[in-house]
Amino acid sequence: MNSYLISIKAKLSLFPSHQSRASLAAHFGLSPPQVFRKLTTFFKSLGVKAVYDTSCSRDLALIEACNEFVSRYKESISNEAEKSKVSLPMLSSACPGWICYAEKQLGSYILPYVSSVKSPQQTMGAIIKRHACCRMGLRPDDVYHVTIMPFYDKKLEASRDDFTFELESPEQTNDNRAIVTEVDSVLTSGEILDLIKLKAVDFKALEESPLDRM
Template identity: 70%
Template sequence: MSEKFSPALRLADLNDFIAPSQDCVVSLKAIKSKRDKAEEKTKSTSQPSQESVKISLKDCLACSGCITSAETIMLEKQSLEEFMAHINSGDTVIVSVSPQSRTSLAAYFDLSPSQVFRKLTNLFKSLGAKAVYDTSCSRDLSLIELCNEFISRYQHQHGQSLPMISSACPGWICYAEKTLGSYILPYISSVKSPQQTIGATIKHHIVQKMGFKRDNVYHVTVMPCYDKKLEASRDDFSFSMDEEDAHAISIPEVDSVLTTGEVLDLIQTKSIDFKALKEAPLDNMLTNVDEEGHLYGVSGGSGGYAETVFRHAAAKIFGIEIQGPLEFRTLRNSDFREVTLEVDGKIVLKFAQCYGFRNLQNVVRKIKIGKCEYHFLEVMACPSGCLNGGGQIKPKTGQSAKDLIQQLENLHMQDVEVADPFDNPVVKRLYNEWLGQPGSEKAIRYLHTEYHPLVKSTASQLHNW
């Protein structure tokens, strides 16, 4: 598998190749995209199709005995070419940009994240996009749901409810489903990642406010991680316009994912002077931007999950409002840090940030034997977290990876104001207009999901035996 994917995902897929004497069962399925089906309506049904069947990311994600370790799964459904095809076809294209991606581009072009976001808005709209949003907004939505879920688990501890593990990293999720089995899945939060949260918000709510049809909207996200392409391809993150019709077209929440590096490729391929681009006004319907034009959001290059949930739990459960930065303590290495809250000399909250596969393995081992002392774990597959995702722009000539990460960490919140997700007016509006309240029936339906253990195929097991 490509080195661009996270280490956890690469390891989870090491056994997922096809034996020389075996056939791929998925390749027998003629799975069509909604655009393919639309095109078929204009063709004569009397002529048999001569097209070869292609394997998609979704197919490979659902089968742990096939070819997920091969480069060939990176097909046109998750590429710049497909993005440009939808742009040129006149489809309603909506783009959602992650804060990590704008930080990476800011470092590359020597700009601020705010400048990059406004220039990206200009770029995508000049190409034909109808709107450009900020996944910091959907991250706040995910964080609120995450806080609500943690409080519920903490106050009603039973069986395998704690530690609660964050679910925003698709590399970690793939590894857990394919390698760890059912014993680890009950610990993982059911809250969707910010990418899928904004996908659900756009396809189920925003498109109606904008007057578009859901099946005509092509939603693209810009992410720091190749694993996000797999996440967007999950069957769990698609829906049918007519749930009673088994043959109804399946609509994904996120149609395609472009990495930061691929956006840079787009800029360079079109010979765009990015620094000279004008800064366009931001779309505030789903963007964390205040009336003065300032960006806001939580701190932390990987989303601030541990910090946000920790502060909320301390206030909600113990009535302790924590002021100032949290005092995380670095343990075995810089990618494993913990923070605790003591009440009357007793530790009542113990959280950790766990980045990189080495740390991940150690934590999983403790959970398996029932000796994990943490209440919450912010897990990311990549060392140094999401700012160091495989889809980010690589170091410049003469620049070390370590120096680049430090630069990104310094840049990330440069012109972004730190704000409490619970005070976000955009999120408040979404709850008032659409979801009701955190943990409501609608919130569970649209913002939560389930994870499933995947059993390895007999063929792949015998081949390795």
């Protein structure tokens, strides 16, 4: 992260999860809101352009999961003959480790029941790269989007091919297709502590900056 911040030319956006903020709050003896505002100050001093709250993506993921369940349920009661083909109950998990286990070990036995809704991490990545960039007049590949998550499996989730998309361009050919990753990098709570120590920052003494809004 440190070397990347030195060389990067793209605009960086940051997305600290609730769990990581709680862990850092316990470590420093601060409240989660205080940690969030101090993280904003810290990362903006390193060149990060915007630090966003995770609440909107969590809420959106929950709403989409509710809509998917209602759709499946309505389908199950609308046609008794087709009821057995509807995948209920619906399972939902934002844990990449569990999803990977289901894919590799359980396969078709369980996967039809798993919700198709993205995790809050990937939902936020899609919001930033597919919608916010367009509204702000930026190319998605000019924004480097980073999340702060509590465990390493989130790095594997971000690297999945499922969470990339092709950037449309009039000059595009099969040889120069631009593939954009929704989440470019994931840092764990421990890696954030290492970065704070590397920069020799008195985190508790940092000023508290207001959060960014989209």
